Amino acid sequence: MSDTAQSILETVRRVVGDRDGFVPLHEPEFAGNEAAYVADCIETGWVSSVGAYVDRFEKDLAAFTGVGHAVATMNGTAALHIALLLAGVKPGDEVLMPTLTFVATANATAYAGATPHFVDSESETLAVDPIALERHLAATCEMRGDQCYNRQSDARIGALIVMHAFGHPAKLDELVALCARWHIPLVEDAAESLGSSYKGKHTGQFGLIAALSFNGNKVMTTGGGGAILTNDPVLAKRAKHLTTTARVPHRWNFVHDEIGFNYRLPNLNAALGCAQLERVPEMLARKRVLAQRYEEAFAQLDGLRFLSEPQDASSNYWLCTLLLDRADVVVHEQVLEALNDADLMARPVWTLMHRLTMFANSPRADLACAEDLAARIINIPSSPNLVGPPGSGQ
Template sequence: MSHLNVRQATAVIAEIAAPSGGRVALHEPQFSGAEWEYVKECLDTGWVSSVGSFVDRFESDLAAACAVKRAVVVVNGTAALHIALLMAGVRRGDEVLTPALTFVATANAIAHCGAIPHFVDSSWQTLGLDPQGLSDWLARIAEPDIDGPRNRITGRRLAAIVPMHTFGHPVDMPGLLEVANRWGLPVVEDAAESLGSLQDGRPLGGRGLVGATSFNGNKIITTGGGGAILTNDDALADRAKHLTTTAKAPHRWAFSHDEIAFNYRMPNINAALGCAQLQKLPAFLRAKRALAKRYSEALAGLAGLRFFAEPHGAESNYWLNAIILDDPAQRDEFLATSNDAGIMTRPCWTLMCDLPMYRECPQMELPVARAIVSRLVNIPSSAALGLTSNV
């Protein structure tokens, strides 16, 4: 185990992230295109709320960018994942397999369905769900049943698998889909962090039955708040659109609603911002990959850490750059030193199974996830830090 010179590492990162000094955020939005023009159009026309041309345009443009047939835009990524899980058939009392190492929204969306998160381990290669580990775990605890596999320990139905592409790095989706198909489990992709990432040349979000992404203010593109449901199934997309728009039947004036549903509609003014941001996505991706390359090269000579690089066969959006420390005992020292120097860094999330509301949920052994949390630090990753003159 190599010892890290914390001050030296902080200085190297500062030279890239803040060469002129001053404080630098972890991830900031970048507005350099048609954002003002499109938002002003909404204000000038009065179409600022839940209907308008930009909603339809954003859904169409996003579907093309994600290489899926349909996109349904909503108020945030959690809402998108909630509806995606319902579309996959998740019911109250089911268990849903998902990584313990994820943002809390993944587990919360499962709970919003009345289901129970079932936490599984991660992979050092991707930082996301480990298909081989999941396969071995299912062989131990699952048994076939008429309504799908069942957890023989709890007796509950296993309803779906939700991988999350951590910091934009793709999960081994071919391996995961093989496991899912073998057990007859639908895959709901949590692609909240991975817009623009590729695996084997294909975008993420549409590999499973349905997926979800996010446009929060800290994501690679933003609508201020927002998310989207992604699918290649027209029937699922139509159903998702109906459920997210209060289940209102189309009519010139009547308010006819045919079931209990959700008011998850994305306002037109937010969609306008999204349309402008999506036009800049290729430039943002170039900038963020350039930034990752600079970090990788600059940190390569330092003992005690390594820069986390995209998995084999992947082209990551490097939403949040990450370093892995050799010695977990130095993590908090590094966080304190870098933040004191004005360089915003942060640790990974607390494992879901360690949060008070999820401590009693089923889980497999989590040695890799716990090791990742103890040693990983995110460093400044805004696209502006990697922008070049032609962006």
């Protein structure tokens, strides 16, 4: 084991303390009304995609994020798929997105019949680099009327997806301005950033539309689940229609006026979400304590840094992240091996999208920074229970 791997292992152990057994990367925590609300669904029989908890969850989620409308979906990928359709993405379009993202971003684009067009990230936020993107657009794209086109492929640029990596908000002011200049709809992949804000405003409000995820490893969970966020009431109404198989409301008849999707979140999952959302502020507070402890502990080590929230942003620290000072595949693997061998779950960033077989021929910008980051990023245990149970003060 290298000195770097040994030092990181010892530091993580010191921060998380003595733990029996395996320490997950991020595990769910059920310490509130989860069991009571789920039991209520079972007792009343309202367990599927219609029920009071679905309506309540959407209302509570909109209030928590400050957005005008929230539409609950069966998972975050479904939310992103519908968000792209509502942003106007059509078959044959290209959708700009970071290569440094989870595969759902690219998959949702493919579901819409569009092609991912991969762009680079920057090292402060790990999100889309607005300067590099502007340079790439100027070199490869042109305006035809009020639409942006790729000169090389002749495809329309249907949208830009910005993903807030590990809960750290992207440089949204710059990206919003860039999209306005190039007439490109902005879609926020906010799957990881519930509870994160940029200049005092919750993520998911800067683009035309956004998607959230409530997978079991997120800040809060509904088991599976996601949501569409928008401030546009027309888009919100259409999102609910499309995700409910495009059924025309009627007391008993089943009439569908277009091809829709069976994407609604079941009431059973929404009940879990209502209880979890009640506890999000407290869980976020403990996650920030954990991040602060990591940051202070790793400040003593050379050769790496703890990824802190970007300037002008407040991060949820969904995943706590280390960045090696330089790309070193050998050291990177040694650190991951040492932590996982010690039952401290750690992982690298996802395989970059342009390296996946199904997207290998997709258009791309210069991806030098993302390539470099992929050999430097290490995610370490990030669960709120690592600083004690609710109210413990640990």
